[in-house]
Amino acid sequence: MSWQSYVDTNLVGTGLVSVAAIVGHDGSVWASSNGFKVSADEAKKLLAGFADPGPLRASGLFINGEKYLVLKADDRSIYGKKGTGGVVTVKTAQSILVGLYNEKIQPGQCANVVEKLADYLIETGY
DSSP, X not given: OOHHHIIIIIIGGGTSOSXXXXXXXXXXXXXXXXXXXXXXXXXXXXXXXXXXXXXXXXXXXXXXXXXXXXXXXXXXXXXXXXXTEEEEEEEOSSEEEEEEEOTTSOHHHHHHHHHHHHHHHHHTTO
16 A cells, blocks of 8 residues: 555545544655655654654644643644644654644544554554
8 A cells, every 4th residue: 555545535535524534753754645645854843742742842833833731741642623623643653643623523532543553653663
């Protein structure tokens, strides 16, 4: 399965993730929804946040140029909120999954989808 298929089918295709991306630990974008971009700088700061969430908690998490208030941050997952939507990010061995949800999607539903795909990728070494 291609990385784009994971985004299109396993994340956005569920109807529980609005847009999504998979980025490498080096900041390169492996796959993303149309019009959704995670810059190399955003990916770098996100990756650093898994080790030390302090800066993200202080100044916010930026994804696709939008600022999110960090609600949860640990060495596996970082969740953020902006208005009625939010972001769920999960670190795997080689990548970071990024899923956004809008006001029509419950945050827990989005988190469940992103976390489950992360579990699968971790099991397969990615």
